[in-house]
Amino acid sequence: MTLRIGACTVLGVALALGWAAIARAQETATAEPPIGGLLASPTQRPTQSLDPELDAIAAQLGSLATSKAVEDGVVKAAIEHGKRAVLQATRALAAGDAATAARKKQLARAALELALRAAARREETRAESAASQNAVQAEQANAQAAVSLEQTRAEWQSLQAEPR
Amino acid sequence: MTRARSSLAVLLMLSACGGTPAVPREAHEVTQAEREKRAAELAPDLYAKAQEAEARAAEASGDAQDDLELTAELWLEAACEEADRIVLERKRREHEARIEAAQLARAGLDKQRLELEATIRRDEAARIAHTEAVKMLALAATDERPRPAGDTAHAEVAAWLVSRAELTLAAARAIGLPEPEAAEVAAAIGRARKPKAKLEDAQGALAAAERAIGRARALRGPVTEDERAALLEMASERSLSATRDARGVVLDLRSAFIPGTAKLSANGRAQLAHLLALARAHPHGPIHIEASRARGEAVHKGLGDAPERARFSVVAQELPDKERVFVVLVEYGER
Numbered sequence: 346m347t348l349r350i351g352a353c354t355v356l357g358v359a360l361a362l363g364w365a366a367i368a369r370a371q372e373t374a375t376a377e378p379p380i381g382g383l384l385a386s387p388t389q390r391p392t393q394s395l396d397p398e399l400d401a402i403a404a405q406l407g408s409l410a411t412s413k414a415v416e417d418g419v420v421k422a423a424i425e426h427g428k429r430a431v432l433q434a435t436r437a438l439a440a441g442d443a444a445t446a447a448r449k450k451q452l453a454r455a456a457l458e459l460a461l462r463a464a465a466r467r468e469e470t471r472a473e474s475a476a477s478q479n480a481v482q483a484e485q486a487n488a489q490a491a492v493s494l495e496q497t498r499a500e501w502q503s504l505q506a507e508p509r
Numbered sequence: 510m511t512r513a514r515s516s517l518a519v520l521l522m523l524s525a526c527g528g529t530p531a532v533p534r535e536a537h538e539v540t541q542a543e544r545e546k547r548a549a550e551l552a553p554d555l556y557a558k559a560q561e562a563e564a565r566a567a568e569a570s571g572d573a574q575d576d577l578e579l580t581a582e583l584w585l586e587a588a589c590e591e592a593d594r595i596v597l598e599r600k601r602r603e604h605e606a607r608i609e610a611a612q613l614a615r616a617g618l619d620k621q622r623l624e625l626e627a628t629i630r631r632d633e634a635a636r637i638a639h640t641e642a643v644k645m646l647a648l649a650a651t652d653e654r655p656r657p658a659g660d661t662a663h664a665e666v667a668a669w670l671v672s673r674a675e676l677t678l679a680a681a682r683a684i685g686l687p688e689p690e691a692a693e694v695a696a697a698i699g700r701a702r703k704p705k706a707k708l709e710d711a712q713g714a715l716a717a718a719e720r721a722i723g724r725a726r727a728l729r730g731p732v733t734e735d736e737r738a739a740l741l742e743m744a745s746e747r748s749l750s751a752t753r754d755a756r757g758v759v760l761d762l763r764s765a766f767i768p769g770t771a772k773l774s775a776n777g778r779a780q781l782a783h784l785l786a787l788a789r790a791h792p793h794g795p796i797h798i799e800a801s802r803a804r805g806e807a808v809h810k811g812l813g814d815a816p817e818r819a820r821f822s823v824v825a826q827e828l829p830d831k832e833r834v835f836v837v838l839v840e841y842g843e844r
Contacts, residue, residue: 465590469601484611504632
């Protein structure tokens with residue numbers, strides 16, 4: 346009997362803790378939903394635009410997120426930061442907190458700039474790597490052409506040395 | 510930018526979680542401090558924004574401070590990325606310059622090689638043609654015995670002589686032989702090509718073609734360097750020993766005589782036939798026979814009644830070496 350009471354108590358405490366954890370999680374989710382899903386889902390966006398500049402930033406971030414550039418870690422991280430900041434700025438605007446909205450918008454702008462620069466650097470990394478390989482190949486081909494010319498010269502000299 | 514650095518590490522850790530190269534290759538080559546210094550130089554606008562955000566963060570507190578610090582970090586990293594890109598772009602341009610230089614150099618080398626290969630092919634073709642010409646002309650000049658009909662060697666030599674005549678006529682036309690004269694030679698070649706034609710017809714056709722190119726050269730004007738070279742080449746084909754000096758092109762006909770006499774050897778008549786061919790194709794100026802009087806006159810007489818004989822004159826020289834017989838085409842000497 347004592348054991349049963351003890352087990353029920355433990356179960357009750359565990360359930361209580363569990364419900365508390367779930368409640369906290371829901372609260373957190375309401376305060377700061379996971380990044381990525383919200384911006385991609387039109388149903389969860391504010392129904393009307395509160396700030397066209399924020400919309401533009403969100404659109405550019407969305408475009409980058411679907412590009413190959415997102416394979417780059419820096420680009421991906423910057424997009425995540427940017428999306429989060431856009432969401433927070435939108436909420437602040439909706440709540441009438443202009444100062445916070447302005448700060449978050451600056452953050453979003455900086456994150457977008459980083460994502461764009463990192464994407465450009467990524468492209469340049471690839472281009473530089475390809476050019477480096479091409480340069481090596483071109484120089485090897487040049488060296489081979491020099492060898493071929495020397496061989497042809499040697500052939501010509503040996504023919505010249507033959508009696509007519 | 511010291512505060513930014515710690516958070517920057519967080520950003521990079523975040524970035525490391527996703528996808529391929531977390532940090533650009535270029536970024537690995539320098540320390541973060543160097544990257545920031547380079548960012549200040551190469552991306553001053555972005556770097557200034559980072560500084561401005563950091564300055565504002567220093568004056569703020571709470572959430573505002575956190576936001577401004579993160580903003581500063583993002584601007585700084587953007588500046589670093591831009592600087593990395595600029596450095597990579599400069600390297601790429603260097604590689605492209607290397608590629609261009611290598612391609613240009615290669616094009617030059619390939620051109621030289623192709624020219625040399627063409628020279629080798631021409632030389633090989635000339636060697637083959639020369640060998641063939643020497644063989645055929647020797648056969649044509651020495652084979653004076655009656656031959657049975659259907660002799661394959663005879664037919665081969667005749668065919669070669671006719672084709673040589675055709676080529677010579679084509680060259681004469683190319684340098685301006687008047688068409689009526691060319692037509693006459695073409696008719697002679699046509700006759701020599703007939704199945705029942707004799708070897709002498711082929712020889713006559715070649716002689717006519719040689720005279721035609723001589724005529725064309727005479728019409729063209731003074732002796733050219735090409736003609737000098739052609740004379741030496743023709744002499745070589747005809748197995749005549751020829752050199753060129755200030756006197757002219759000098760042919761050594763010593764071997765045309767039986768040693769110690771002024772009598773032409775068996776090969777001597779063929780050499781004189783070749784000498785006439787040279788004279789026909791190279792019409793400029795007189796031709797001196799420098800030899801003892803007896804040998805000189807033997808050469809002159811041996812030329813028969815060919816029209817070219819008029820250009821030859823004996824310059825008798827009573828020298829210790831009585832064997833010597835030089836024939837000099839004086840207009841073709843070194844200039």
